Amino acid sequence: MTIDSELLRLLLYVVGFIAFIATNAAYLVWLERKEAGHIQCRIGPKEVGPFGLLQPVADGLKLMTKQLIIPKGADSFLFRLGPVLVMTPAVMCFVTIPYSDTIVARNLDVGLLAIFAFASVNVLGLLLGAWGSRNKYAVISAARVVSQNVAYEIPMLIVIVTMVMVTGTMNLHEVVTSQNGGFWHWNIFRFSASPLMPVAFLIYFVCMLAETNRAPFDMAEAESELVAGAFTEYPGMGFGVFFMGEYANIVVGTSMATILFLGGWNCPFGLWPGLHWFLIKMYALIFTVIWIRWTFPRTTFYSLLNLSWKVLIPVAFANLILTSALLKVL
Amino acid sequence: MDADTLKQKLAALPSAAVQELDHARRGFSLDVSLPPAQLVAAVTILDEAGYFIETITGVDWLGENAARIKEAQAAAAAKKAAAAKKAAEARKAAEEAGEPLPEEAAPEVEEEAPAPEPAVDDLEAIYDFNRYDRCHRVTLRTRAPRDKPSVPSIVHIYQAAHWHERETHDFFGIKFEGHGYLVPLLLPEDADYHPLRKDYSA
Amino acid sequence: MTAIAQSASSETFVLNLGPQHPATHGVLRVKLVMDGEYIVEAEPVLGYIHRMHEKMGENRTWAQFLPNTGRMDYLHALAYNHNYVCLVERAASIEVPERAEYIRVITNELNRISSHLLWFGAFVLDLGGFSPLLYAFDDREQILDLLESVTGSRLTYCYFRFGGVYNDVDQDFLDGCKAFVARLRERMPMYHNLVTKNIILMKRLQDIGFIDAEMCRKYGATGPVARGAGIDFDVRRHEPYSVYPRFDFDIPVYPGCDSMARYMVRMDEMEQSMRIIEQAVGAIPEGPVMAAKAPKIIKPPKGDYYHAVETARGSFGIRAVSDGTNTPYRMKLRTPSFSNLVTFGEAAKGMLLPDALALMGSLDLVIPEIDR
Numbered sequence: 001m002t003i004d005s006e007l008l009r010l011l012l013y014v015v016g017f018i019a020f021i022a023t024n025a026a027y028l029v030w031l032e033r034k035e036a037g038h039i040q041c042r043i044g045p046k047e048v049g050p051f052g053l054l055q056p057v058a059d060g061l062k063l064m065t066k067q068l069i070i071p072k073g074a075d076s077f078l079f080r081l082g083p084v085l086v087m088t089p090a091v092m093c094f095v096t097i098p099y100s101d102t103i104v105a106r107n108l109d110v111g112l113l114a115i116f117a118f119a120s121v122n123v124l125g126l127l128l129g130a131w132g133s134r135n136k137y138a139v140i141s142a143a144r145v146v147s148q149n150v151a152y153e154i155p156m157l158i159v160i161v162t163m164v165m166v167t168g169t170m171n172l173h174e175v176v177t178s179q180n181g182g183f184w185h186w187n188i189f190r191f192s193a194s195p196l197m198p199v200a201f202l203i204y205f206v207c208m209l210a211e212t213n214r215a216p217f218d219m220a221e222a223e224s225e226l227v228a229g230a231f232t233e234y235p236g237m238g239f240g241v242f243f244m245g246e247y248a249n250i251v252v253g254t255s256m257a258t259i260l261f262l263g264g265w266n267c268p269f270g271l272w273p274g275l276h277w278f279l280i281k282m283y284a285l286i287f288t289v290i291w292i293r294w295t296f297p298r299t300t301f302y303s304l305l306n307l308s309w310k311v312l313i314p315v316a317f318a319n320l321i322l323t324s325a326l327l328k329v330l
Numbered sequence: 331m332d333a334d335t336l337k338q339k340l341a342a343l344p345s346a347a348v349q350e351l352d353h354a355r356r357g358f359s360l361d362v363s364l365p366p367a368q369l370v371a372a373v374t375i376l377d378e379a380g381y382f383i384e385t386i387t388g389v390d391w392l393g394e395n396a397a398r399i400k401e402a403q404a405a406a407a408a409k410k411a412a413a414a415k416k417a418a419e420a421r422k423a424a425e426e427a428g429e430p431l432p433e434e435a436a437p438e439v440e441e442e443a444p445a446p447e448p449a450v451d452d453l454e455a456i457y458d459f460n461r462y463d464r465c466h467r468v469t470l471r472t473r474a475p476r477d478k479p480s481v482p483s484i485v486h487i488y489q490a491a492h493w494h495e496r497e498t499h500d501f502f503g504i505k506f507e508g509h510g511y512l513v514p515l516l517l518p519e520d521a522d523y524h525p526l527r528k529d530y531s532a
Numbered sequence: 533m534t535a536i537a538q539s540a541s542s543e544t545f546v547l548n549l550g551p552q553h554p555a556t557h558g559v560l561r562v563k564l565v566m567d568g569e570y571i572v573e574a575e576p577v578l579g580y581i582h583r584m585h586e587k588m589g590e591n592r593t594w595a596q597f598l599p600n601t602g603r604m605d606y607l608h609a610l611a612y613n614h615n616y617v618c619l620v621e622r623a624a625s626i627e628v629p630e631r632a633e634y635i636r637v638i639t640n641e642l643n644r645i646s647s648h649l650l651w652f653g654a655f656v657l658d659l660g661g662f663s664p665l666l667y668a669f670d671d672r673e674q675i676l677d678l679l680e681s682v683t684g685s686r687l688t689y690c691y692f693r694f695g696g697v698y699n700d701v702d703q704d705f706l707d708g709c710k711a712f713v714a715r716l717r718e719r720m721p722m723y724h725n726l727v728t729k730n731i732i733l734m735k736r737l738q739d740i741g742f743i744d745a746e747m748c749r750k751y752g753a754t755g756p757v758a759r760g761a762g763i764d765f766d767v768r769r770h771e772p773y774s775v776y777p778r779f780d781f782d783i784p785v786y787p788g789c790d791s792m793a794r795y796m797v798r799m800d801e802m803e804q805s806m807r808i809i810e811q812a813v814g815a816i817p818e819g820p821v822m823a824a825k826a827p828k829i830i831k832p833p834k835g836d837y838y839h840a841v842e843t844a845r846g847s848f849g850i851r852a853v854s855d856g857t858n859t860p861y862r863m864k865l866r867t868p869s870f871s872n873l874v875t876f877g878e879a880a881k882g883m884l885l886p887d888a889l890a891l892m893g894s895l896d897l898v899i900p901e902i903d904r
Contacts, residue, residue: 354622355622356622356835356836356837356838357619357622357837357838357839357840357851358836358838361836380749381749382748382749382750382752383749383750383751383752384752384847384849384866384871385752385849385851385864385866385871387851387862387864387866389853389861389862390862456851456864458838458849458851458866462745462748462749462758462763462764462765463764463765464770465770465771467838469836469838488750488751488752489750489751489874489878490750490751490752490871490874492874493870493874501586514579515578515579516578516579516582516903516904517579517582518579525584525587526586526587526590526862
């Protein structure tokens with residue numbers, strides 16, 4: 001019996017991704033707490049291990065030892081399905097992301113499409129989990145999540161379409177190789193395609209924040225309004241899995257920003273390209289995401305929709321039309 | 331409307347007693363006592379004059395009538411004692427002067443009347459109003475007997491009274507006629523006691 | 533207003549906000565009839581920490597009630613102390629030495645700033661911004677240290693006495709006040725730049741949570757709620773007490789009637805309090821801090837007495853009825869948040885849930901003071 005080496009490779013990658021997502025989420029929590037601490041004139045966790053580096057381990061242990069309580073009257077199937085549906089698509093997204101010239105689990109020709117298809121399932125997980133937990137706060141939160149995501153996928157996808165037009169491919173590996181070289185080759189500075197490229201990046205970034213339910217768009221969790229929103233009834237690892245899924249989605253979102261706009265694994269000066277540049281760019285973006293969370297108050301739902309429908313979508317469309325016109329003319 | 335017009339208007343209400351007070355000494359300027367029937371009219375006057383409502387509260391005057399009777403009796407006893415003393419002194423003086431003793435006046439027939447049964451004591455509702463532009467605190471008081479404490483509600487004039495009247499009802503059991511939602515505000519939902527009544531003890 | 537359950541139909545649902553909810557800052561419960569995220573009707577339910585201070589007032593002596601006053605509004609306890617001692621001084625005709633009056637004003641205004649700072653942090657926290665809270669607490673800590681050095685406590689003060697204050701302040705305290713004012717002056721622009729001018733914050737507060745002057749009058753709202761509705765009403769100016777008339781300070785009034793106006797009133801008030809502290813520290817006379825002839829046993833003459841002060845939340849009044857004995861016959865406590873909260877039921881109608889919570893935050897509620 002021969003083992004299909006391609007399948008084995010894929011399996012190993014998936015195992016690696018799951019391990020990465022779990023540790024990454026744990027250490028993003030640490031980063032978030034440290035960063036929040038320094039933003040707020042504190043020093044953050046410091047007791048468990050050097051610089052509090054073992055804090056995530058302690059947190060994880062605490063979450064895992066907690067009983068998974070299913071509230072009376074909740075739909076226990078949907079309640080259990082929710083976290084799974086948030087986590088699984090996030091893992092799937094990792095499969096097609098090229099981290100460097102050689103590190104990619106599966107180089108799909110429709111990689112871009114696959115990622116955004118998977119990413120939109122995550123909403124369903126939140127919706128079902130919230131609905132299943134039979135809690136009024138959770139139901140309000142579910143309604144918010146859905147309309148928020150519908151509103152934000154539109155400008156995001158318009159930007160993606162623009163990028164596909166500019167690079168001429170949906171294969172993520174090719175998207176990166178088309179930006180080979182110094183930072184002036186990167187899509188964010190490709191003014192020949194459209195002078196609005198930095199704006200497109202901003203639109204993408206804002207939509208990414210909204211898609212991943214991060215502050216200032218964390219209406220779904222909104223702890224001062226909805227207690228914990230969709231997660232109100234989730235104890236222990238039920239909550240933990242949601243949390244991991246949220247951080248995995250942030251990683252996917254920032255990875256996509258890195259690939260589409262910031263030249264993937266390319267070095268800004270054209271030297272030593274590789275995985276390290278990809279990680280540096282991605283974590284710099286994640287740092288920014290956390291920074292934003294601890295700086296801004298939360299927006300309200302209607303101003304978020306206003307922003308989407310009245311600002312982001314028109315600007316994204318203008319960019320699309322401008323880009324296509326320029327591509328046709330030049 | 332200036333303070334004097336207001337005072338005249340309030341004084342014009344039937345059986346209202348208006349008293350002007352020294353603000354520096356007492357903290358309020360006008361003290362108006364009214365029968366419950368005149369309350370709504372008085373509050374309407376204040377509303378038209380642009381006053382805002384500060385608070386509504388109550389006072390339980392339990393034992394007031396008994397104390398008044400006791401006081402009256404004490405006063406009467408003191409008067410009698412003083413009269414007796416005076417008579418004794420007069421007699422003594424006459425004796426010393428060697429004058430003939432005056433006719434023993436027939437002692438005034440002062441039958442020891444049995445202590446009258448004190449009337450039912452009152453619960454008092456107190457309303458404080460003030461102005462935003464200058465300080466002129468007006469206090470309205472109205473009294474209702476403890477066994478049937480009923481005062482008209484002013485919710486339709488000042489919405490704040492909704493809570494203040496509920497609170498006063500909680501603490502004193504004063505019924506605000508026309509309120510419509512006198513359920514306990516600060517006390518538990520099923521509270522049937524009125525803790526600020528003087529005969530209440532935990 | 534009627535019982536809330538009656539107005540719930542099949543189109544709406546009832547949401548119990550509290551008594552344990554992050555935005556109610558204590559144990560306030562609000563029954564909301566919601567249509568989706570819109571509030572159809574809101575009914576605050578009180579009494580979860582009702583302690584019946586008014587009855588306690590009736591069964592202890594005038595002096596024994598003094599510590600109770602600091603336990604109602606734990607954020608501006610000194611104003612409550614102050615009102616009570618002023619009331620008793622008015623009733624029993626006790627003269628207070630100048631220096632004591634100045635100390636009262638200084639500590640009171642420090643306490644007002646600390647209350648506003650805590651409100652500022654908690655309010656932005658309600659709006660989802662966590663970080664300003666810790667900066668505000670950093671400043672507030674300085675005040676608590678200062679007040680602790682003279683009063684001995686950090687939150688529920690009982691520092692004033694009939695006829696003066698418990699102990700004298702030293703030069704260190706006065707220098708500390710000056711240093712604190714200088715520090716906060718430097719940091720206020722930071723607060724304004726980072727928070728007040730934040731576009732998200734502005735969008736969440738402007739034209740939302742409408743409470744106008746007529747509504748204030750009908751509901752008896754005072755303090756920053758009234759001043760945010762364009763009413764120039766401040767007990768310190770309006771019904772002067774202590775030595776406030778000697779100081780030059782403005783009363784910030786904003787005509788916006790919205791949450792932003794109330795926010796701005798409080799932010800400006802901190803600056804005015806700093807002005808008062810500066811002037812008072814500069815002009816504080818030497819002398820005793822207790823009246824020489826303060827009676828040991830207080831027996832005010834028969835009658836009603838009222839006294840009001842301006843707390844951080846509005847006009848706090850005490851009506852005391854004395855029967856000439858050493859215990860009060862009746863002690864009515866008119867607390868400002870109680871009257872300010874009544875407006876919530878009407879103002880929140882038709883609002884979205886997050887806006888209603890912003891409105892509630894802008895009222896600056898202190899629940900133990902509402903429940904008493």
